[in-house]
Amino acid sequence: MEGKIDVHHHYLPKEIVAKLAQSLIGQRKGPPVPRWSPPVSSEYMDTVGASTAILSFPITFAFEGDEDPIPSLLDTENSLLEIRHAFDHLQADGVMLLARYGDAYLGHPSFIPIWEELNRRGAVVLVHPGSSFLGGARFNKYVDPTVAEFPQETTNTALDMIMNNTLRDFPSCKVILSHAGGTLPYLIRRVSALIPTFAAHLDPPPKPGHEILEDFRAFCFDLALSSSAYTLDLLLQHVPHDHILYGSDFPFAPTPATVAFARELDEYPMDEEKREMIYWKNARALFPRLQKQ
Numbered sequence: 088m089e090g091k092i093d094v095h096h097h098y099l100p101k102e103i104v105a106k107l108a109q110s111l112i113g114q115r116k117g118p119p120v121p122r123w124s125p126p127v128s129s130e131y132m133d134t135v136g137a138s139t140a141i142l143s144f145p146i147t148f149a150f151e152g153d154e155d156p157i158p159s160l161l162d163t164e165n166s167l168l169e170i171r172h173a174f175d176h177l178q179a180d181g182v183m184l185l186a187r188y189g190d191a192y193l194g195h196p197s198f199i200p201i202w203e204e205l206n207r208r209g210a211v212v213l214v215h216p217g218s219s220f221l222g223g224a225r226f227n228k229y230v231d232p233t234v235a236e237f238p239q240e241t242t243n244t245a246l247d248m249i250m251n252n253t254l255r256d257f258p259s260c261k262v263i264l265s266h267a268g269g270t271l272p273y274l275i276r277r278v279s280a281l282i283p284t285f286a287a288h289l290d291p292p293p294k295p296g297h298e299i300l301e302d303f304r305a306f307c308f309d310l311a312l313s314s315s316a317y318t319l320d321l322l323l324q325h326v327p328h329d330h331i332l333y334g335s336d337f338p339f340a341p342t343p344a345t346v347a348f349a350r351e352l353d354e355y356p357m358d359e360e361k362r363e364m365i366y367w368k369n370a371r372a373l374f375p376r377l378q379k380q
Contacts, residue, residue: 089363090138091349092370092377095213095265095311095334098142099123121338131337135349139367141374143183143213145339160188163200170204180374181211186244188217193244194251206257211373213263213309216240233339238269245271246278249302250293261373263332264306267313272321275303307373309334310365312344314352323357329372331365 099121132140144157158165173179182205184193191197193214205212216237225232241264248254254262264271279296286293294302304326310318311334322331333352335345352365371377 089367090132091136091333092367093132093135093137093140093335093337094263094332094370094373095309096128096137096140096142096337097123097145097339098128099145099338103145123338128337131335131342134342134346135335136353137333137335139370139377140337141180141370143215160184160198160201161191163197166201167204170201170208174208174210180376181213183213183215185217186214186240192247194247194249194253196251199256202253202257202260206259209259209261211261211263213265214241214244215265216269238266241265241269242271242274245269245303245306249299250282252294252302254302254305262306263373264308265334266311266336267308267318267322268306271303272308272318272325275300275325279303304330306330307332307369310348310352311336312340312348314348314355316351316355319352319355323361328361328364329369332369332373333366 100123128140132138158169160166170182173182186192216233217240245264245268248262254260279299282293282299283296306326307330308322308326309332314333335349337345357365
């Protein structure tokens with residue numbers, strides 16, 4: 088079998104490690120900023136059986152005061168310039184967007200010009216939780232915000248996109264939700280049953296439950312930190328099998344944890360066709376560059 092394609096793999100050049108150490112993630116009391124290099128990345132990929140990694144820059148963590156920052160999506164003009172530069176000059180294979188910018192999740196109307204541009208390009212979009220809440224109070228000293236609050240941020244933005252018809256309005260975008268969609272696979276049936284009733288008094292009324300479920304199934308889901316049997320059972324029962332992708336969240340996620348999740352995925356009982364789809368076929372179908380290899 089071919090090696091896994093890791094669609095959730097961050098890179099950390101030395102030039103930005105120092106800036107990360109000065110950012111919110113460096114200032115909080117939590118795991119240290121990880122070290123990354125191509126050899127370290129390659130060694131890790133060998134450990135989990137991956138042959139290819141789709142690299143994404145960790146815009147998750149803001150570089151306050153940077154002279155040349157990556158623009159916030161709230162800065163529409165500069166964000167559009169950055170998208171065009173990434174695709175037209177850097178030959179990017181996709182983009183990574185944070186789940187929230189300020190108080191706006193990705194279904195917010197202010198992001199329509201961004202989605203229009205991405206839709207025009209048929210872009211692959213990896214949605215990743217951001218760091219906007221990392222400076223807040225922690226409810227327990229042992230529970231780092233990235234453990235539980237990160238997945239919930241992904242859930243919140245996915246629901247915002249569902250209820251604001253983002254996937255229906257921009258169907259050429261292929262949207263990947265990090266970490267198996269957070270808590271969304273667990274909550275989606277509850278959501279589809281309650282929203283049509285709880286929000287029925289609003290004008291316009293919410294979409295019906297079956298459309299909520301349809302939009303949920305239109306997302307793609309990576310398995311970063313999310314390939315336990317519990318999560319796989321939910322995804323394989325309720326999500327098209329060609330929408331599930333391998334991911335690791337290297338190097339930010341602790342290596343022992345991601346290696347254990349990769350092992351759980353390898354040991355999960357499924358037929359070989361389904362396994363090949365999750366490991367590499369689905370990713371190859373999403374990224375044209377991989378189809379040429």
